[in-house]
Amino acid sequence: MNTVLLHCRGGFEKECAAEIVARSAEQGVFGYPQFEAGQAYVLFHCHAPGGAEELVTRLRFERLIFARQWCACLPLVSGLSKRDRITPLLEQCRQLPQAAELMVEVADTTEGRELQGFARKFGSALSQALRQEEILLPRKQKSDWRMHLFVIDGQTLWLGAAPARNSSPLPMGIRRLKFPHHAPSRSTLKLEEAWLHFLSAGRQKRLLAPGMTAVDLGAAPGGWTWQLVKHHMRVTAVDNGPMDEALMESGQVEHRQEDAFTFVPPKPVDWLVCDIVDKPARVTELMLRWALSGWCKQAMFNLKLPMKKRFDEVEHCLQHLEAALHEAGVEYRLRARQLYHDREEITCWLSLSEPGQ
Known part of the structure; x- marks a missing residue:
């Protein structure tokens, strides 16, 4: 062969x-x-x-x-x-x-x-x-x-x-998922697929437990927040835009109308999720800030890719992230994949509580 x-x-x-x-x-x-x-x-x-x-x-x-x-x-x-x-x-x-x-x-x-x-x-x-x-x-x-x-x-x-x-x-x-009827947007499928792809059944049970806390940066209208609420987490949704009304009625979501790049959590959370439309280098720096500050244990985030030199941009962002974490002595596990429900982006899982290659 x-x-x-x-x-x-x-x-x-x-x-x-x-x-x-x-x-x-x-x-x-x-x-x-x-x-x-x-x-x-x-x-x-x-x-x-x-x-x-x-x-x-x-x-x-x-x-x-x-x-x-x-x-x-x-x-x-x-x-x-x-x-x-x-x-x-x-x-x-x-x-x-x-x-x-x-x-x-x-x-x-x-x-x-x-x-x-x-x-x-x-x-x-x-x-x-x-x-x-x-x-x-x-x-x-x-x-x-x-x-x-x-x-x-x-x-x-x-x-x-x-x-x-x-x-x-x-x-x-290809992992084909059915769009949940009550979810605010189809972007919810990206986070669902990410969890199924990156997390084994044992990790899902351990890392997506009821009562955990999470922050969703760039949350509106709430597609990713909906997945967090589905797992019975308490969520801080950070976005200047409006959130889905039905989602807010769950009582599990606090909407903070702030800039996702300057928001500071009052205390560390279990999960950070981020689907912000911005330059991949800027989102990488934001994820690095959260990781080095100890503000989260797990992070799931998307990097929106440019029109040209997309592979080079991905290599640069992930190598920079790994080099900075290594230099700071932070143990971590990082995986990335362009998932089926992604488009001009890749999805990354950064674990600071379950390090490994």
Whole structure:
């Protein structure tokens, strides 16, 4: 396997490509990216034989910000006959690490979504044939690898594999959430997805406990505050704009009509959340101020990205944040990802109570 296929948000192929080039070089795996604008995936072709398998095994997937999903692939399969697409694939699948699951994926584009019906049916038929040939392990048997089928069209596809514990468990890395009917804005889905993505079930139970305190900077109209209230927290919502009236009736929210960049909490809180529309460098400095002042234990915040040099801006902001915390002797855990419900932004989780790599 010499090619790594990485899913990303459409329009962020350039950032995904720049990131995998940088991260793979750190692992001593070298190659070159290939992509078209708007196709919602990137191909990274490794120079050395077996480089793709080596990369998806050695590089921690959670370190990637712009990639939603990845897998190491065999050469592109094209020209499949409509009469029998499956038989030619069986021998190729034998070349992949043995797995117990076949994940069927398409690009997150209009064209890709139109292929989903075909992809599901074809994937189901291929999976059945693979089990009959004992290429796929029995469903209940655990395996270190997952097999991937990425459908380009009815005659063209990629076959690959990814470590089950070093990739997304979700097809295309997409977590689809239902918009809560009573939430003030769709931005609420961004915080819900962030908690589900960054926090394990155990951490959610421990870190999202009833009675905790939180500050929401740039809160109006209250999409993120709504999530905090849902977890029975006491919230200080900081924004000069109006808050949702129904949300205020909960009795759990204090609205402070102040500048989020100058607000100082009267005492430390459990959670700081922030979805302010401002320059990423300025928001980074704000988060750093809260962290160094000891005003919160956990922070979930978004960095809105510029039109150009978005990967460079992300690298600069996160490296600056980490360097300043390290210099101050603050133990921390920092993770970042462009989530499905994000747009021109990335979401970051900074933990000052549960440090780690």
